[in-house]
Amino acid sequence: MQEAGINQKDDTVRLVRWLSEHPKIQRRLCESEFESTPEECIEMIEMLEKNSFYDMIFILLIKNSHDLIINEAISKMVTEKITNEWERIGTEQMCRDIKERIRDEIKLNEIRGDKMF
Structure with missing residues (x-):
C-alpha cells in the first residue's frame, strides 16, 4: 500500500x-x-x-464536452460501449442495471438535496 x-x-x-x-x-x-x-x-x-x-x-x-464535436464524439463512444455491454450481458441484465443506476441517482439526489456542490 x-x-x-x-x-x-x-x-x-x-x-x-x-x-x-x-x-x-x-x-x-x-x-x-x-x-x-x-x-x-x-x-x-x-x-x-x-x-x-x-x-x-x-x-x-x-x-x-460543451464543444459540439467533442460532445458528439463522447456521446457516440458511450452509446457504442453501452451497446457492446448490452450484447455481452443481455437485455434482462441491462434493464436491471439501468433501473439500479437510476435508483442510485435518485438516492444521491435526495442526499445532496438537489445540490451538486
Missing part, C-alpha cells in the same frame, strides 16, 4: 513538472477561460497518452 502512495506521489510530481513545461496545455486543462478546439484536443490527447497521463485525458474531455 505504501508503494502505491509513493508511485502516486511520483506520478503527481511528474505531471506537475510536465505541465510546467507545457504551459499552453496546463492553461487549457486547468483554466476555465481557455477552451480547446477539437483539433487541439486530439493533439493534447496524443501528448498526454505519450506521457501516460491517461486520467488527464478524461479531464480534458469533460472540460471540453
Whole structure:
C-alpha cells in the first residue's frame, strides 16, 4: 500500500513538472477561460497518452464536452460501449442495471438535496 502512495506521489510530481513545461496545455486543462478546439484536443490527447497521463485525458474531455464535436464524439463512444455491454450481458441484465443506476441517482439526489456542490 505504501508503494502505491509513493508511485502516486511520483506520478503527481511528474505531471506537475510536465505541465510546467507545457504551459499552453496546463492553461487549457486547468483554466476555465481557455477552451480547446477539437483539433487541439486530439493533439493534447496524443501528448498526454505519450506521457501516460491517461486520467488527464478524461479531464480534458469533460472540460471540453460543451464543444459540439467533442460532445458528439463522447456521446457516440458511450452509446457504442453501452451497446457492446448490452450484447455481452443481455437485455434482462441491462434493464436491471439501468433501473439500479437510476435508483442510485435518485438516492444521491435526495442526499445532496438537489445540490451538486
